[in-house]
Amino acid sequence: MRCSREGVSLLRKTEIAVVGGGPAGLSAALTAVRQGANVTLVDRDPILGGQLVKQTHMFFGSKRQYAAIRGIDIPAELIAALEKEGGDRINMLLDTTVLGYYDDGSLLIEKDEQARVLYPERVIFATGAAEKMLPFPGNDLPGVYGAGAVQTLMNVYGIKPGNRVLMIGAGNIGLIVSYQLVQAGVEVAAIIEGAPKIGGYLVHASKIRRAGIPILTSHTIVEAKGAESVEGAVICKLDENWNSIPGTEQTLDVDVICLAVGLSPLTELVWQACCEQVYVPELGGYVPKRNERMQTSLPNIYVAGDVAGIEEASSAMICGKIAGLYAADDLGYSNNMEQLSAEFNRELNELRAGEAGAKIRQGLEKLSGGGRVC
Numbered sequence: 001m002r003c004s005r006e007g008v009s010l011l012r013k014t015e016i017a018v019v020g021g022g023p024a025g026l027s028a029a030l031t032a033v034r035q036g037a038n039v040t041l042v043d044r045d046p047i048l049g050g051q052l053v054k055q056t057h058m059f060f061g062s063k064r065q066y067a068a069i070r071g072i073d074i075p076a077e078l079i080a081a082l083e084k085e086g087g088d089r090i091n092m093l094l095d096t097t098v099l100g101y102y103d104d105g106s107l108l109i110e111k112d113e114q115a116r117v118l119y120p121e122r123v124i125f126a127t128g129a130a131e132k133m134l135p136f137p138g139n140d141l142p143g144v145y146g147a148g149a150v151q152t153l154m155n156v157y158g159i160k161p162g163n164r165v166l167m168i169g170a171g172n173i174g175l176i177v178s179y180q181l182v183q184a185g186v187e188v189a190a191i192i193e194g195a196p197k198i199g200g201y202l203v204h205a206s207k208i209r210r211a212g213i214p215i216l217t218s219h220t221i222v223e224a225k226g227a228e229s230v231e232g233a234v235i236c237k238l239d240e241n242w243n244s245i246p247g248t249e250q251t252l253d254v255d256v257i258c259l260a261v262g263l264s265p266l267t268e269l270v271w272q273a274c275c276e277q278v279y280v281p282e283l284g285g286y287v288p289k290r291n292e293r294m295q296t297s298l299p300n301i302y303v304a305g306d307v308a309g310i311e312e313a314s315s316a317m318i319c320g321k322i323a324g325l326y327a328a329d330d331l332g333y334s335n336n337m338e339q340l341s342a343e344f345n346r347e348l349n350e351l352r353a354g355e356a357g358a359k360i361r362q363g364l365e366k367l368s369g370g371g372r373v374c
Protein backbone atom coordinates (compact mmCIF):
# COMPACT_ATOMS: atom_id res chain seq x y z
CA MET A 1 0.00 0.00 0.00
CA ARG A 2 1.35 3.45 -0.93
CA CYS A 3 0.50 6.51 1.20
CA SER A 4 -1.00 9.72 -0.18
CA ARG A 5 0.40 12.94 1.30
CA GLU A 6 -2.35 15.25 0.07
CA GLY A 7 -3.46 17.83 2.67
CA VAL A 8 -0.79 16.77 5.16
CA SER A 9 1.62 19.32 6.62
CA LEU A 10 5.34 19.06 7.35
CA LEU A 11 6.12 18.40 10.98
CA ARG A 12 9.90 18.58 11.04
CA LYS A 13 13.14 17.25 9.74
CA THR A 14 15.25 14.95 11.86
CA GLU A 15 18.44 13.02 11.29
CA ILE A 16 17.19 9.70 12.68
CA ALA A 17 13.59 8.66 13.33
CA VAL A 18 13.19 5.75 15.72
CA VAL A 19 9.75 4.16 15.43
CA GLY A 20 8.83 2.40 18.67
CA GLY A 21 9.92 3.25 22.21
CA GLY A 22 10.28 -0.26 23.65
CA PRO A 23 13.65 -1.58 24.86
CA ALA A 24 14.99 -1.77 21.28
CA GLY A 25 13.89 1.74 20.26
CA LEU A 26 15.00 3.37 23.52
CA SER A 27 18.44 1.74 23.24
CA ALA A 28 18.75 2.71 19.56
CA ALA A 29 17.84 6.34 20.33
CA LEU A 30 20.22 6.51 23.31
CA THR A 31 23.16 5.12 21.35
CA ALA A 32 22.53 7.44 18.39
CA VAL A 33 22.31 10.61 20.54
CA ARG A 34 25.41 9.53 22.46
CA GLN A 35 27.20 9.40 19.11
CA GLY A 36 26.02 12.97 18.41
CA ALA A 37 23.03 12.46 16.08
CA ASN A 38 19.67 14.25 16.32
CA VAL A 39 16.91 11.73 16.99
CA THR A 40 13.11 11.79 16.99
CA LEU A 41 11.64 8.86 18.92
CA VAL A 42 7.99 8.12 18.10
CA ASP A 43 5.64 5.83 20.05
CA ARG A 44 1.90 5.36 19.71
CA ASP A 45 1.53 4.74 23.46
CA PRO A 46 1.31 7.50 26.08
CA ILE A 47 4.29 6.01 27.97
CA LEU A 48 7.60 4.69 26.73
CA GLY A 49 8.83 1.16 27.44
CA GLY A 50 6.84 -1.06 25.04
CA GLN A 51 6.18 -4.49 26.55
CA LEU A 52 8.26 -3.67 29.59
CA VAL A 53 5.58 -1.43 31.13
CA LYS A 54 3.60 -4.52 32.21
CA GLN A 55 6.41 -6.86 33.20
CA THR A 56 6.47 -6.87 36.98
CA HIS A 57 8.76 -9.91 37.24
CA MET A 58 12.53 -9.84 37.70
CA PHE A 59 14.14 -10.09 34.30
CA PHE A 60 16.14 -13.04 33.09
CA GLY A 61 18.99 -12.54 30.63
CA SER A 62 22.37 -10.89 31.10
CA LYS A 63 23.42 -8.60 33.97
CA ARG A 64 24.43 -5.84 31.54
CA GLN A 65 20.90 -6.04 30.11
CA TYR A 66 19.26 -5.50 33.49
CA ALA A 67 18.78 -9.14 34.58
CA ALA A 68 17.32 -9.35 38.13
CA ILE A 69 15.68 -5.92 37.71
CA ARG A 70 11.91 -5.77 37.25
CA GLY A 71 10.94 -5.17 33.60
CA ILE A 72 8.82 -2.13 34.58
CA ASP A 73 11.88 -0.42 36.14
CA ILE A 74 14.10 -0.70 33.04
CA PRO A 75 12.52 2.03 30.82
CA ALA A 76 12.94 4.70 33.53
CA GLU A 77 16.72 4.14 33.49
CA LEU A 78 16.89 4.38 29.69
CA ILE A 79 14.61 7.45 29.55
CA ALA A 80 16.60 9.24 32.27
CA ALA A 81 19.82 8.61 30.33
CA LEU A 82 18.18 9.81 27.10
CA GLU A 83 16.97 13.02 28.72
CA LYS A 84 20.28 13.68 30.47
CA GLU A 85 22.60 12.86 27.59
CA GLY A 86 20.33 13.73 24.65
CA GLY A 87 19.74 17.38 25.53
CA ASP A 88 18.17 19.13 22.55
CA ARG A 89 19.28 16.28 20.24
CA ILE A 90 16.39 14.08 21.40
CA ASN A 91 12.73 14.71 20.67
CA MET A 92 10.18 12.22 22.02
CA LEU A 93 6.75 12.12 20.39
CA LEU A 94 4.29 10.06 22.48
CA ASP A 95 0.68 9.13 21.68
CA THR A 96 1.89 9.41 18.09
CA THR A 97 1.43 6.63 15.54
CA VAL A 98 3.50 6.13 12.42
CA LEU A 99 0.89 5.30 9.79
CA GLY A 100 3.00 5.04 6.68
CA TYR A 101 6.32 5.25 4.91
CA TYR A 102 6.75 7.23 1.68
CA ASP A 103 9.13 6.40 -1.16
CA ASP A 104 11.23 9.50 -0.39
CA GLY A 105 12.00 8.13 3.09
CA SER A 106 9.51 10.31 4.99
CA LEU A 107 6.98 9.04 7.54
CA LEU A 108 3.28 9.84 7.87
CA ILE A 109 2.53 10.30 11.56
CA GLU A 110 -0.72 10.90 13.44
CA LYS A 111 -1.33 12.59 16.78
CA ASP A 112 -4.67 13.86 18.09
CA GLU A 113 -6.27 12.98 14.74
CA GLN A 114 -3.86 15.31 12.93
CA ALA A 115 -1.60 13.94 10.22
CA ARG A 116 1.93 15.26 9.81
CA VAL A 117 5.03 14.29 7.85
CA LEU A 118 8.38 13.62 9.44
CA TYR A 119 11.50 13.82 7.25
CA PRO A 120 14.27 11.64 8.66
CA GLU A 121 17.55 10.93 6.94
CA ARG A 122 17.59 7.45 8.48
CA VAL A 123 14.77 5.35 10.00
CA ILE A 124 15.06 2.65 12.66
CA PHE A 125 11.93 0.49 12.87
CA ALA A 126 11.60 -0.98 16.38
CA THR A 127 7.87 -1.68 16.33
CA GLY A 128 7.89 -4.94 18.32
CA ALA A 129 5.46 -7.81 17.82
CA ALA A 130 1.80 -8.87 17.90
CA GLU A 131 0.35 -11.89 19.69
CA LYS A 132 -0.59 -14.96 17.67
CA MET A 133 -4.16 -16.32 17.69
CA LEU A 134 -5.34 -19.95 17.65
CA PRO A 135 -8.26 -21.11 15.49
CA PHE A 136 -10.93 -22.96 17.56
CA PRO A 137 -14.74 -22.70 17.86
CA GLY A 138 -15.69 -19.90 20.26
CA ASN A 139 -12.34 -18.06 20.01
CA ASP A 140 -14.24 -14.79 19.43
CA LEU A 141 -16.14 -14.97 22.75
CA PRO A 142 -15.44 -12.26 25.34
CA GLY A 143 -13.10 -13.89 27.84
CA VAL A 144 -10.61 -15.14 25.24
CA TYR A 145 -7.48 -13.00 25.61
CA GLY A 146 -3.88 -12.88 24.52
CA ALA A 147 -1.41 -13.19 27.39
CA GLY A 148 -0.14 -9.65 26.74
CA ALA A 149 -3.67 -8.27 27.10
CA VAL A 150 -4.12 -10.11 30.41
CA GLN A 151 -0.80 -8.70 31.63
CA THR A 152 -1.83 -5.19 30.58
CA LEU A 153 -5.20 -5.47 32.35
CA MET A 154 -3.65 -6.72 35.58
CA ASN A 155 -0.32 -4.95 35.78
CA VAL A 156 -1.06 -1.63 34.09
CA TYR A 157 -4.73 -1.05 34.95
CA GLY A 158 -5.15 -3.21 38.10
CA ILE A 159 -8.10 -5.13 36.61
CA LYS A 160 -8.65 -8.87 37.15
CA PRO A 161 -9.48 -10.49 33.79
CA GLY A 162 -11.74 -13.11 35.46
CA ASN A 163 -11.79 -15.71 38.22
CA ARG A 164 -10.59 -18.99 36.69
CA VAL A 165 -8.22 -19.19 33.75
CA LEU A 166 -7.11 -21.81 31.25
CA MET A 167 -3.65 -20.82 29.97
CA ILE A 168 -2.66 -22.15 26.54
CA GLY A 169 1.09 -22.32 26.03
CA ALA A 170 3.86 -23.34 28.43
CA GLY A 171 6.62 -21.11 27.05
CA ASN A 172 8.10 -18.41 29.27
CA ILE A 173 5.22 -16.00 28.60
CA GLY A 174 2.50 -18.57 29.51
CA LEU A 175 4.37 -19.57 32.67
CA ILE A 176 5.14 -16.01 33.82
CA VAL A 177 1.64 -14.67 33.16
CA SER A 178 0.10 -17.70 34.94
CA TYR A 179 2.20 -16.93 38.00
CA GLN A 180 1.21 -13.28 37.88
CA LEU A 181 -2.46 -14.33 37.70
CA VAL A 182 -2.00 -16.39 40.86
CA GLN A 183 -0.30 -13.42 42.55
CA ALA A 184 -3.34 -11.30 41.59
CA GLY A 185 -5.69 -13.79 43.28
CA VAL A 186 -6.94 -15.45 40.08
CA GLU A 187 -7.15 -19.24 39.97
CA VAL A 188 -5.35 -20.96 37.07
CA ALA A 189 -7.17 -24.24 36.31
CA ALA A 190 -4.36 -25.59 34.11
CA ILE A 191 -1.69 -24.73 31.58
CA ILE A 192 -1.94 -26.79 28.41
CA GLU A 193 0.85 -27.15 25.86
CA GLY A 194 0.66 -28.81 22.44
CA ALA A 195 4.33 -29.85 22.42
CA PRO A 196 5.41 -32.92 24.39
CA LYS A 197 7.63 -30.76 26.64
CA ILE A 198 7.52 -27.41 28.40
CA GLY A 199 9.10 -24.65 26.31
CA GLY A 200 9.82 -22.14 29.09
CA TYR A 201 12.64 -22.06 31.63
CA LEU A 202 12.66 -24.68 34.41
CA VAL A 203 12.75 -21.96 37.07
CA HIS A 204 9.35 -20.61 35.93
CA ALA A 205 7.81 -24.10 35.51
CA SER A 206 8.94 -25.08 39.01
CA LYS A 207 7.21 -22.02 40.52
CA ILE A 208 4.00 -22.98 38.72
CA ARG A 209 4.18 -26.57 39.94
CA ARG A 210 4.81 -25.38 43.50
CA ALA A 211 1.64 -23.27 43.18
CA GLY A 212 -0.24 -26.52 42.45
CA ILE A 213 -1.11 -25.69 38.82
CA PRO A 214 -1.07 -28.71 36.47
CA ILE A 215 0.95 -28.32 33.26
CA LEU A 216 -0.55 -30.69 30.68
CA THR A 217 1.84 -31.24 27.76
CA SER A 218 0.60 -32.80 24.46
CA HIS A 219 -2.79 -31.16 25.02
CA THR A 220 -4.79 -28.67 22.99
CA ILE A 221 -8.07 -26.74 23.14
CA VAL A 222 -11.05 -28.20 21.26
CA GLU A 223 -13.55 -25.38 21.83
CA ALA A 224 -14.60 -22.54 24.11
CA LYS A 225 -18.04 -22.99 25.71
CA GLY A 226 -20.45 -20.15 26.45
CA ALA A 227 -23.31 -18.09 24.99
CA GLU A 228 -22.37 -14.47 25.77
CA SER A 229 -18.85 -15.02 27.18
CA VAL A 230 -16.52 -17.87 28.11
CA GLU A 231 -18.12 -20.35 30.55
CA GLY A 232 -15.81 -23.32 29.98
CA ALA A 233 -13.19 -24.91 27.75
CA VAL A 234 -12.97 -28.37 26.23
CA ILE A 235 -9.43 -29.71 25.96
CA CYS A 236 -8.02 -33.01 24.69
CA LYS A 237 -4.80 -35.00 24.40
CA LEU A 238 -2.64 -35.01 21.25
CA ASP A 239 -0.71 -37.96 19.82
CA GLU A 240 2.91 -37.70 18.65
CA ASN A 241 1.70 -36.33 15.27
CA TRP A 242 -0.30 -33.57 16.98
CA ASN A 243 -3.65 -35.27 16.15
CA SER A 244 -6.44 -35.15 18.77
CA ILE A 245 -6.97 -38.49 20.54
CA PRO A 246 -10.73 -39.25 20.53
CA GLY A 247 -12.22 -39.97 23.97
CA THR A 248 -9.65 -37.84 25.86
CA GLU A 249 -11.81 -34.68 25.92
CA GLN A 250 -12.43 -33.02 29.25
CA THR A 251 -14.31 -29.82 30.12
CA LEU A 252 -12.74 -27.24 32.42
CA ASP A 253 -14.87 -24.76 34.31
CA VAL A 254 -13.16 -21.44 33.39
CA ASP A 255 -14.27 -17.90 32.53
CA VAL A 256 -11.01 -16.85 30.82
CA ILE A 257 -8.98 -18.56 28.10
CA CYS A 258 -5.57 -16.99 27.78
CA LEU A 259 -3.44 -17.56 24.68
CA ALA A 260 0.32 -17.53 25.01
CA VAL A 261 1.11 -19.24 21.73
CA GLY A 262 3.78 -16.97 20.32
CA LEU A 263 4.37 -13.58 18.78
CA SER A 264 4.67 -12.34 15.17
CA PRO A 265 7.00 -9.48 14.21
CA LEU A 266 5.03 -6.26 13.50
CA THR A 267 6.44 -5.73 10.03
CA GLU A 268 3.68 -3.71 8.31
CA LEU A 269 5.83 -0.59 7.94
CA VAL A 270 8.78 -2.67 6.79
CA TRP A 271 6.55 -4.27 4.12
CA GLN A 272 5.26 -0.88 3.09
CA ALA A 273 8.78 0.42 2.66
CA CYS A 274 9.42 -2.63 0.42
CA CYS A 275 12.37 -3.93 2.43
CA GLU A 276 13.15 -7.51 1.44
CA GLN A 277 11.75 -10.04 3.90
CA VAL A 278 12.20 -13.77 4.45
CA TYR A 279 9.90 -16.27 6.19
CA VAL A 280 11.83 -17.76 9.12
CA PRO A 281 9.62 -19.72 11.58
CA GLU A 282 12.39 -19.71 14.24
CA LEU A 283 12.22 -15.88 14.27
CA GLY A 284 8.41 -15.72 14.42
CA GLY A 285 7.43 -15.37 10.72
CA TYR A 286 8.41 -12.85 8.04
CA VAL A 287 11.42 -10.81 9.11
CA PRO A 288 13.41 -8.16 7.24
CA LYS A 289 16.71 -9.16 5.69
CA ARG A 290 19.53 -7.13 7.21
CA ASN A 291 23.29 -7.11 7.54
CA GLU A 292 25.47 -7.09 10.66
CA ARG A 293 24.67 -3.36 11.09
CA MET A 294 20.91 -4.12 11.34
CA GLN A 295 20.58 -2.30 7.99
CA THR A 296 17.83 -3.66 5.72
CA SER A 297 17.86 -4.03 1.94
CA LEU A 298 17.04 -0.27 1.83
CA PRO A 299 20.21 1.50 3.01
CA ASN A 300 18.32 4.25 4.91
CA ILE A 301 16.24 1.75 6.96
CA TYR A 302 17.43 -0.16 10.01
CA VAL A 303 15.52 -2.59 12.28
CA ALA A 304 15.91 -3.73 15.89
CA GLY A 305 14.09 -5.84 18.47
CA ASP A 306 11.11 -8.15 18.01
CA VAL A 307 10.28 -6.69 14.57
CA ALA A 308 13.57 -8.20 13.38
CA GLY A 309 12.80 -11.60 14.98
CA ILE A 310 11.12 -12.66 18.23
CA GLU A 311 13.75 -12.88 20.92
CA GLU A 312 13.97 -11.13 24.29
CA ALA A 313 14.24 -7.63 25.69
CA SER A 314 17.92 -8.17 26.46
CA SER A 315 18.82 -8.93 22.83
CA ALA A 316 16.35 -6.26 21.62
CA MET A 317 18.37 -3.68 23.59
CA ILE A 318 21.70 -4.78 22.09
CA CYS A 319 20.31 -4.90 18.54
CA GLY A 320 18.89 -1.43 19.20
CA LYS A 321 22.36 -0.23 20.21
CA ILE A 322 23.84 -1.71 17.02
CA ALA A 323 21.16 -0.10 14.81
CA GLY A 324 21.61 3.27 16.56
CA LEU A 325 25.39 3.05 16.29
CA TYR A 326 25.41 2.37 12.54
CA ALA A 327 22.56 4.72 11.61
CA ALA A 328 24.56 7.49 13.32
CA ASP A 329 27.79 6.28 11.67
CA ASP A 330 26.08 6.54 8.29
CA LEU A 331 25.49 10.24 8.98
CA GLY A 332 29.11 10.85 9.93
CA TYR A 333 28.88 10.39 13.72
CA SER A 334 31.53 7.72 13.93
CA ASN A 335 33.09 7.94 17.38
CA ASN A 336 34.81 4.92 18.81
CA MET A 337 33.16 2.61 16.26
CA GLU A 338 35.52 -0.32 16.50
CA GLN A 339 35.36 -0.60 20.28
CA LEU A 340 31.59 -0.09 20.55
CA SER A 341 30.81 -2.47 17.72
CA ALA A 342 33.04 -5.18 19.23
CA GLU A 343 31.45 -4.66 22.67
CA PHE A 344 27.86 -4.89 21.40
CA ASN A 345 28.59 -7.95 19.26
CA ARG A 346 30.32 -9.70 22.15
CA GLU A 347 27.27 -9.07 24.40
CA LEU A 348 24.93 -10.37 21.70
CA ASN A 349 26.99 -13.50 21.08
CA GLU A 350 27.07 -14.23 24.83
CA LEU A 351 23.28 -13.95 25.02
CA ARG A 352 22.74 -16.20 22.03
CA ALA A 353 25.24 -18.84 23.13
CA GLY A 354 24.29 -22.26 24.50
CA GLU A 355 21.10 -24.26 24.25
CA ALA A 356 18.79 -21.31 25.00
CA GLY A 357 20.04 -19.45 21.91
CA ALA A 358 20.06 -22.45 19.53
CA LYS A 359 16.71 -21.62 17.89
CA ILE A 360 17.68 -17.99 17.28
CA ARG A 361 21.07 -18.99 15.85
CA GLN A 362 19.32 -21.44 13.53
CA GLY A 363 16.85 -18.72 12.42
CA LEU A 364 19.62 -16.20 11.77
CA GLU A 365 21.52 -18.81 9.77
CA LYS A 366 18.45 -19.31 7.55
CA LEU A 367 17.94 -15.57 7.21
CA SER A 368 21.52 -14.88 6.20
CA GLY A 369 21.79 -17.75 3.73
CA GLY A 370 25.42 -18.05 4.83
CA GLY A 371 26.27 -14.31 5.07
CA ARG A 372 26.63 -12.25 8.29
CA VAL A 373 23.54 -10.80 9.96
CA CYS A 374 22.71 -9.56 13.42
Ligand SMILES: Cc1cc2nc3c(=O)[nH]c(=O)nc-3n(C[C@H](O)[C@H](O)[C@H](O)COP(=O)(O)OP(=O)(O)OC[C@H]3O[C@@H](n4cnc5c(N)ncnc54)[C@H](O)[C@@H]3O)c2cc1C
Pocket residue numbers: 019020021022023024025042043044045048049050051052055058059060061096097098099126127128129148151172173176177266304305306307311312313314315316
Ligand atom coordinates in the same frame (compact mmCIF):
# COMPACT_ATOMS: atom_id res chain seq x y z
C1 LIG B 1 5.02 -11.94 29.59
C2 LIG B 1 6.36 -11.58 29.00
C3 LIG B 1 7.51 -11.75 29.75
C4 LIG B 1 8.77 -11.42 29.22
N1 LIG B 1 9.86 -11.58 30.02
C5 LIG B 1 11.09 -11.26 29.53
C6 LIG B 1 12.26 -11.37 30.38
O1 LIG B 1 12.17 -11.74 31.54
N2 LIG B 1 13.47 -11.05 29.82
C7 LIG B 1 13.58 -10.60 28.54
O2 LIG B 1 14.71 -10.30 28.11
N3 LIG B 1 12.49 -10.47 27.73
C8 LIG B 1 11.24 -10.79 28.19
N4 LIG B 1 10.13 -10.66 27.38
C9 LIG B 1 10.28 -10.25 25.97
C10 LIG B 1 10.39 -8.74 25.80
O3 LIG B 1 9.36 -8.06 26.47
C11 LIG B 1 10.34 -8.36 24.32
O4 LIG B 1 11.24 -9.18 23.60
C12 LIG B 1 10.77 -6.89 24.14
O5 LIG B 1 9.86 -6.03 24.79
C13 LIG B 1 10.86 -6.51 22.66
O6 LIG B 1 11.27 -5.18 22.59
P1 LIG B 1 10.94 -4.25 21.34
O7 LIG B 1 11.45 -2.90 21.68
O8 LIG B 1 11.38 -4.91 20.11
O9 LIG B 1 9.33 -4.23 21.23
P2 LIG B 1 8.21 -3.72 22.23
O10 LIG B 1 8.62 -3.81 23.64
O11 LIG B 1 6.97 -4.45 21.81
O12 LIG B 1 8.06 -2.17 21.83
C14 LIG B 1 7.55 -1.79 20.57
C15 LIG B 1 7.03 -0.36 20.68
O13 LIG B 1 6.69 0.10 19.38
C16 LIG B 1 5.52 0.88 19.45
N5 LIG B 1 4.92 0.88 18.09
C17 LIG B 1 4.56 -0.18 17.35
N6 LIG B 1 4.07 0.22 16.15
C18 LIG B 1 4.12 1.58 16.15
C19 LIG B 1 3.74 2.58 15.18
N7 LIG B 1 3.24 2.25 13.99
N8 LIG B 1 3.90 3.88 15.52
C20 LIG B 1 4.42 4.23 16.76
N9 LIG B 1 4.79 3.31 17.68
C21 LIG B 1 4.65 2.01 17.39
C22 LIG B 1 4.68 0.17 20.50
O14 LIG B 1 3.72 1.04 21.06
C23 LIG B 1 5.75 -0.25 21.53
O15 LIG B 1 5.93 0.71 22.53
C24 LIG B 1 8.87 -10.95 27.88
C25 LIG B 1 7.70 -10.76 27.12
C26 LIG B 1 6.46 -11.05 27.66
C27 LIG B 1 5.21 -10.80 26.83
